[in-house]
Each structure stands twice: as structure tokens, then as C-alpha cells.
Amino acid sequence: MVGSPRKGGNVDRLVQEVLDGAEEAGFQTEKYILNELNYSGCQGCNHCKTADECRIDDDISGLLEDIREADAVVFGSPIYFYLFSGQFKLMQDRFYSFIDSGFRSRLAPGKKAVIVTSQGHPDISAFEKAADDFAGILKLLGFEVVEIIRMGGGGAPDAVLARRDLLDKARAAGRAL
Ligand SMILES: Cc1cc2nc3c(=O)[nH]c(=O)nc-3n(C[C@H](O)[C@H](O)[C@H](O)COP(=O)(O)O)c2cc1C
DSSP, rough: OOOOOEEEEHHHHHHHHHHOOOOOTOOOOOOOHHHHOOOOOOOOOGGGSSSEEEEEEEOHHHHHHHHHHOOOEEEEEEETEEEEOOOOOOHHHGGGBBBOOOOEEEEEEEEEEEEEEEEESSGGGGGGGHHHHHHHHHTTTOEEEEEEEEEEEESSTGGGGGGGGHHHHHHHHHHHO
């Protein structure tokens, strides 16, 4: 999924590279552009602690279903004020429905995850905590985080086109899923 509102921007292009690599490896893929979906954040109703579902029925419902079915998921977000974007966080909170009342993951173990981030700051260590923290959440959910791809100097939406190394890394991560 792409958590940037910039279609064709750095996150979008890198996520697409991973998906293209995955298709080369024989996977069927689906891409969600979060900014084009209508959805709300978690309402904290705790329905998902007694039922194995999120009570909200909106555009995120299908994405949650697809994650349950998927062998691998690519999570992409720009860094907005040190963190992942609001669009991404709103979706992320809905993962609460993947956790049962004993705080165990309901997801089948062994799903693989690739995380893609892009930031304006040229030093990728400046905001690495955002992706590292999200990787921790994915591990809690039972994912194996196989790659984190971090783009720095991504002020211009097409800056990543000058980063053949990152595009190749993204494609290779997809092929290796
Ligand atoms: C609201 C907003 C907040 C941002 N905050 C940061 C930040 O904290 N650190 C940073 O390095 N870049 C920041 N940026 C720059 C974006 O992370 C950068 O342009 C990124 O490459 C965007 O990815 P995209 O091309 O996929 O949209 C911010 C941009 C916006 C619009």
C-alpha cells in the first residue's frame, strides 16, 4: 500500500518496483493508494476483541481482508513530521482487529513484509525510528520484515529516478519474497 498522496512519487515508485519484482517471482499483486480510499480511523469500540472482525465497513475493510490472505505485504509511507503519514496511521490503527483479546495476533504466521519510506532529509538515519517502530508492530502481528527501503533527499516526487541503487534494491526485494 502507498501512504503518500503523491501518485507517482518516490514511495509509489519504490512500492511499484517491489510489486513488479514480486510479479516476476510469480506473485499476484494488488496496490492500494490510501489517499484515494474513504476510511475512518479505529473507533476504539473493542468489537474486535469479542469478534474476529473490524465493525467499520469502509474502503479499508477489503485491504484488511487482503492482508489476512496475503503471503506478503509491501507497506509504503513518506515521513511526515518524523512519522508515517496521517493516511498511513489511520489505516494502521485498524490493524487492532488483527489482535485478539489476549493480545495475540490472529494473522497466520510467516507473512513477509517490505517497508518503504521516503523523506526530504538526505540523511536516512535522521528519521529511521519511524520505520523501525512500524517494523516492531509488524513483528507483533507475526510478520517477518525482510527489507526496509529508505529513500533520502526525496523532496521532488521523481527524485528516486536518480537512485538506481534503491530501485534495484526494491525490485530485488520483490523477487526474493
Ligand atoms: C506534511 C509534510 C511533512 C514532512 N515532514 C518531513 C520530515 O519530518 N522529515 C523529512 O525528512 N521530510 C519531511 N517531509 C518531506 C517528505 O518526507 C518527502 O518529500 C518524501 O520524499 C515524500 O515522499 P513521496 O515523494 O512519496 O510523496 C515532509 C513533507 C510533508 C508534505
